[in-house]
Amino acid sequence: MGLAGYIGKRIVRLALSLIAVSILTFTLLQLAPGNFADLQRVNSGATNFGGVGTESMVGELETRYGADVPVWKQYLIFMKGAAHWDFGPSYKYASRNVQDIIAEAFPISATLALLAVLLALLIAVPVGVFAALRQNSKSDHGTMFVVTLGHALPSYLSAAFMILLFSATLKLLPSGGWNGPKDLILPVLALSLGPAAVLARYVRSSMLETLREEYVTAAIAKGGPRRTVIVRHALRNSLIPLVTVAGPLLAALMTGTVFVEALLRIPGLGLYFANAAASRDMPLLMGTALFFALILMVTNLVVDLIYGLLDPRIRTVGGGSHDGN
């Protein structure tokens, strides 16, 4: 099977997974108590409380699905639109189509995620190498303790802590909002700590493994400078496995920055996703869920392809392939 066949097979699998995700999301949404209209009344300062839905939603539904369409048909109509990248208007953000919301909000989440992963790498590589080279010393244990702490701290807590430190106390940075590049600093810092910890542990163990390899021992025995050996031989090879971690981390961040976005008032896609679930906004929830699933699967596919390229061994041995779902 050539590359095209392999990718073809993966794309078929991806499509099937997306359909599964869509059915699951739609079913869960139907089973969830409450509906958009009633919630809208309770949460939006409506000053009356009949038990019927807001007519605007009924109007939306009629426009999109025709009057009184059964639930299964609504699903099919939605999916038919989705196949053409048309998710229809959101219930909650009634003046906009879901695909426009995604197009506007995803770049924001993606920018944060990418910068956070880059920063995490910048932190993790030196820290991991430092710990590996001093294996089992006090500085190794100390570093790993701090790293574990960083891993255990949820990003929204570190974000809250940073707001108190950099905004409330030091008055150096805005405490949130999305008005200019300055607003990137806090969320990227907060989002990078967890991934940095994960990556640092990976770098350390991978580096330790590489340092035990014969070719490293040989290079050192040949009398090459230790620094050159470590950087040129050991480090380069020990960074390869990072691809398999950094890729999914990036995807996870792109789709999972909701708490930090909410806390720092950043209009990213995570925030819309959470709002869609809370307000039972079917088109927005389905659209964002499918989009997130797509991002995760495509990232996994790309990771597998890159990994295969970077490490020739797995091409012939057949390991390390993510299933992408």
Added chain:
Amino acid sequence: MPKRVWTSSVPPVGQTRRDFLRLSGLTLAALGGSWSLTGCGLFGDNEKASGGQSTLKIDYVPVEVLDPQVITNGMWILSRGISEGLVTQNEKGDGVQPAVASEWKVSDDHLTYTFTLRDNAQWSDGKPVVAQDFERTYKRLFTPAAASAGGTTLGANSYQTATGIKGAQDFLAGVLTDWTKVGVKANGDHELVLTLANPNPDFLLALTHPALLPLPMDLVESKPKDWQNPPNYVSNGPYTVTEWVQNSRLILTPNEKYWDRDNVKLGRIQVNLVEPSAAATATVPYENGETDLTQLAGPDVLRFQKDANLSKQLQQTENYSILYLAKLRSQHKAMEDVRVRKALSLALDRKTLAGVQPGQEPGVSLVTSRTGGWDASIGIKEDVAEAKKLLAEAGYPNGQGLPPIRILVGVPDTTLADAIVDSWTKQLGIKASVDHVEAGVYTERRWEVQKGNYIGFYYGTFAGLPTWPTMVGSLWSPQNVQEISLPSDQWQAYQGVQQDKNLKPAAKTAQLKAILTAHASKPALEIGALVDQAAAEPDDAKRMGLYKQAAKQREEQYLYLPVLWLSLFHAVKPKVHGLQLRAYPDYFYLKPLSVGS
């Protein structure tokens, strides 16, 4: 050349690793390039802030829709001064002043209001604001939802009970289909005639509701989806919307065509769209100078009150809303006994409850004391001994045999609900608990007939105009009281009719009314009759008497228990001038605001 053996894993990509790195370098460069091109786009247009002009930054809850006829938070930012209605509220919020209408005449029978529109009123796109704009907007409001009509109104539960425009409610319910029979008529460009079904002294105040703001209907009809999105947005108030980044901010700039442009003092208003939060970081933006005006929650109010400097920046709006409990329908019959409900209300220690958070008052009636003509005669008089006696009479001496009383709560903060439970357990020795559920669960459960021995109340807050027609006719309206008084089985039948999609509007309305007439409690039906009488009564003193009677009768059903009258707190920077806070859901108007040094 040996043949490669492929497993199900990964085939080769590119020729060499170098190729790959070259490719990925190109990709990154392309990404970087596209970012630098769209760099500003990532943050919207905010970098183009008007230099040197006075800017005000205020906090507001996120706005999802900028349509004043759709019930969302958005409508309350519009009425602050983005759109302007026929009249606006005066400084205290107890009367009106001219806005788009420069003057009006009221007929001797108090049924016909003839408004004269200013000839210099203009939309921000330079078109004149004319009477037809109002007629067309109101027609949209009163048109039953349908995709073709924009489908934005609330349906039969809209604000018409408070406005009382002739035929509006029937038109909205689909019973009346001839628009010419509705009391809204434009005579030429500058005269609008509104006709009421019954005299309503609060009609002019009711016109200040966002739902009655004018819309640029040509634009609304030609761009049904996009008219709300800048740069399409057109308004007729002192300010207009020039940027809208959802979940982030609204940017308002003066409407250069506004008829009173000289009295609009700010160059720019940045409205930060912020979810209200009880987080420790909630007030940081204010204290960090990122906003000049924000709302505060309980614990933050306490902190501000204790701070010598910050306490001066605190402004309180009293009796802004009412915290109430509404009876849940249950299979268990304990709560059907008015004595049990009355006991629970009489035993609430409202004074202690009012001390739980700053700025609250014991809420002794559903009608707040700010309503003109209010007196304690319609209020509840707490009496623990009487409450215990009532419980015993109902067959639950010292609460024995009474299932735990639950309070169903769907908002994040349960502090006050916990305090209510505490009050009952202390005063009556009964079992009670808070049932804290997700908002969606709340909306569904509060309408259900509760199973087994689950009895209690759902928890809510309400705010509205402090006028009798609103407080008695619209909030906890006669219809609501009748619905909540229905026996469980009838309530289920009622809901069945509500959800029957095959019924024509007129038939549905008739069937629902028939169920209420036959099965709602007698006092609840009398409340409806009293409110109808009051609405039709031309004599001021008599009318207020009837409303009071209806209000008192409503209290005595104990189907809705008033608990607290809540205050609202704003933190306002000293440099903000002209802020006139009113106890109304839009809190203040933007027009008088300016920024000093």
